[in-house]
């Protein structure tokens with residue numbers, strides 16, 4: 267997978283040189299290129315913003331540098347983090363992980379001139395996405411989150427691909443609580459069932475824990491959970 271990230275703060279993406287994403291870059295699974303938007307400015311001050319038409323607070327990112335930057339990186343699927351975007355989900359992460367070329371446009375200030383998105387949409391798929399119902403300074407942090415959610419789904423990145431099937435949001439439920447040694451810690455014990463060695467009972471316990479956690483913390487996910495899956499789980503466990 268090729269990824270191009272365009273930002274006025276390219277150093278924000280230093281974390282993408284670390285851990286499993288850094289390894290994916292080193293092994294060629296991920297071809298990640300970070301670009302400074304100011305590369306495509308032509309004035310001495312390398313200006314990327316200007317006052318908004320119609321008045322209002324703040325500044326808007328100028329279309330010219332963005333247009334040249336997007337021309338330079340070529341066509342792919344353009345992802346534009348934005349507070350007005352579609353909420354980003356695990357399903358979106360899977361969809362993006364199946365693509366060959368992702369381009370991320372990191373806005374700042376009050377946002378990017380709308381004509382940049384409209385112009386790009388005339389020649390490639392454009393996805394405006396939001397991380398959640400809160401306001402960030404810009405798109406960079408959202409891109410780091412999306413990059414982690416997508417990269418971990420790429421074949422060869424996670425040592426144990428099986429873990430993808432049971433994790434939260436992949437199976438449609440929140441994960442059960444996890445425990446490790448010691449068996450007793452500050453007078454708190456690991457649930458006996460997890461030390462029983464009875465894998466059928468352990469699976470049922472974990473499913474019950476997932477269901478109760480999801481029901482109490484994410485009733486929206488419960489509403490979307492296919493009821494026939496609940497029956498299957500009971501029979502399997």
Ligand SMILES: CN1CCCC[C@@H]1Cn1ccc2ccc(-c3n[nH]c(N)c3C#N)cc21
Nearest residue numbers: 347348373374397398400401402404405408
């Ligand atoms: C504050 N400032 C004036 C009001 C409008 C937004 C602006 C800041 N800002 C500029 C570009 C940009 C991109 C994404 C986000 C963003 N916020 N919250 C999310 N879930 C986001 C995503 N994904 C914020 C951004």
